[in-house]
């Protein structure tokens with residue numbers, strides 16, 4: 001079968017590898033659509049995935065064959081695979097905090113993932129795709145579950161205001177999740193004009209170009225006060241630093257973007273204003289909720305998909321997403 005294999009920094013090759021076969025408790029899947037994620041770009045730039053692994057952790061698939069003792073799935077079932085497979089034994093797992101599992105593995109990062117014609121995964125990591133959700137939309141379940149996990153960690157109340165920094169996949173889902181959670185005002189700050197426009201189309205009440213306007217000033221003028229919640233989705237150290245002064249007194253900052261550079265933190269403001277910072281990593285239990293929100297048109301995943309490419313063209317997709325002027329949000333690989 002054909003697969004995109006990670007060989008290290010700036011070295012991902014689409015090549016023929018041996019077909020996998022399912023053992024007990026496993027299912028053989030045929031991935032259909034797989035998103036290229038910012039984490040994949042980081043791995044491409046910094047080489048942090050397991051060497052030799054088949055990449056791809058945001059994918060929808062169809063069941064091809066089930067292992068000897070698997071009864072809950074059958075050929076043709078449409079599924080997404082959870083992006084983390086926890087041990088279900090450690091202290092964190094026992095408390096339901098699966099993203100903190102001491103012994104988790106991650107398809108497409110530590111074990112073979114979905115950018116391949118076939119992949120074998122444990123049957124209990126699969127979630128059924130509702131009928132009204134397309135295989136393309138379902139490929140965005142993982143990033144939406146990341147956002148929902150963040151919201152599950154904070155106490156966002158209906159009527160509160162939210163400012164989202166960055167309108168990539170995570171930011172655009174965060175803006176929509178704020179609306180689903182009853183936000184009275186959602187503003188999105190984004191440097192790219194296309195993504196700003198998309199944020200507006202997806203329901204953000206206000207969009208801000210941070211290169212042209214002072215975010216605090218614009219938000220306060222519009223909402224009467226600073227945001228109750230700032231959601232950092234850019235992964236840029238400068239934006240993360242700015243959250244201290246953007247959020248209102250007593251407010252919450254939800255950090256979803258991963259800044260690999262050190263972030264200057266204004267602890268003085270943090271203390272004086274009694275700010276709450278919540279960092280959030282991966283969704284796990286949120287997968288069904290994510291699919292449900294897409295199925296009921298409460299979150300729009302379709303309009304985040306800006307391009308479809310073939311598996312052979314995957315490096316073009318990487319290059320396109322790394323171009324800061326690119327008008328792409330989510331590029332899906334059709335397999």
Ligand SMILES: [Zn+2]
Pocket residue numbers: 037038039057058142143
């Ligand atoms: Zn991802």
Ligand SMILES: [Zn+2]
Pocket residue numbers: 086087088089090091092093100101102103104
């Ligand atoms: Zn565990």
